[in-house]
Amino acid sequence: MSNLSALRFFSTPAHACSYLEEQQATTLFVDPKTQISPRLYDELTRLGFRRSGDYLYRPHCQLCAACIPARVRAAEFSPRRAQRRILQRNAGLQVELIAPIFTQELYQLYSRYIEERHGDGDMFPPSQEQFASFLMSSWSDTRFCCFRDADGRLLAVAVIDVMQDGVSAVYTFYEPSLPELGLGTLAVLWQIDYCQQHQLPYVYLGYWIQNCRKMRYKSAFQPLEIFVEDRWQDAPLP
Template identity: 40%
Template sequence: MRHTLPIAPQFYVTAPQACPYLDKRRERKLFTALQGEHANTLNNTLSKQGFRRSQNVLYRPSCADCSACLSARIRVADFKPNRSQRKCLKRNHMLEREATSPWATEEQYELFRRYLDPRHSDGGMADMDIFEFAAMIEETPVKSRVVEYWDRSGDSPALIATSLTDVLDDGLSMVYSFYDPDWSRNSLGSYIILDHVRIAQEAGLPYVYLGYWVPGSPKMGYKAGFGALEIFRGGVWQNLSDTEDYDADTHPLSVDPIAEQVARINLPDTRAPKE
């Protein structure tokens, strides 16, 4: 008879640094390592509680006086594209999807650099070299896929967009996406999300996790444009109602102490049943 212990990861908090979403804010993250034989189980469980994956780390915003970042996911069964999104799908009909194992390529890195330079030249990834890029793609202890979008309508195939995506037990988690800035008129960021909804529908998965929606942030505001959207707030998933009901105000009591946050995290129990 063999028993295993419940998963009991250690949680840490990063030092405060400039917020990438809201001016004059400071961010910090609550995080834990993602490793070992139960990595998939831990990723599944914490993703349902607002955590996100970055390589072998799971993290969630835990800022001292701000709780603006809200994890968002699309409820696939109830999603219906609006008029603008239907046009987006039609506009990108020529793109061909290829889903592969998480393996970095030179084409991906060249596209990544073209995406970053005009849009995020002062961001945390601005200085990422090809080896760091490969680590972002390949260092995954969970079930992940690289979803590529190719334009083969011309004389030579061209990689137009890429998404690093985790496959959870209840959906797809879009870890990071990037695309050709010359195709900006095609709304590729929205198209990738719409296509992931289609992938989830085909696979019978109920959710597509989009990362964080941040009220007041121009970078993240587009996510509120997707129907059947849920946000993780107050420890539960709830329908996103009128966006005007959410704000990015700060308050010194808006975030609970770290110890209380950790105490409320539900962790998976991997103990084998008694025989």
């Protein structure tokens, strides 16, 4: 185990929370000068940290603890009826894993997604620089999982980091004009299957926020664990 006590951290000033309108947020960052190894990344992920570009962060709010790290126990997962329907609906899609790169095709899909799904968020407006600085990293084992239809059209991209004990679901963006396909759910189901195939125990889904509609979807992937009181424990069933 790494000497985590030797790490330096910085916190941001309080700012408007992206998820809960009435709350102020503070974010704790690992010192950007820290040399991040795969082992250290794994350890910090197990303590609830997430990656944004080359930065590792965790919520550090004084008056709120709504953002709770969540992970799926992949080996025990079995899709529910609605999830099985999404798998059947998208059975003809092909998935290709590629290195994290910038292309106009990838960026145009990302841009459409941000503009139509997150126009009220802190990621709007999208930019090419944002695409690279948010999704890519100089030290992580990152893959772009590209979902294409039979005509080769790019419909969705799941950005994942492969770790020793699973994958971290960094971000997913998809064609916003096709909500009936359930592409966001499909991306999570594919990551769970990837872990099952490679005998990796967990899919780290980021933060579960009970009172935020955009983040509650994670409860649909059971068995789900949440990191509370410095330990992983079963999440309540939805």
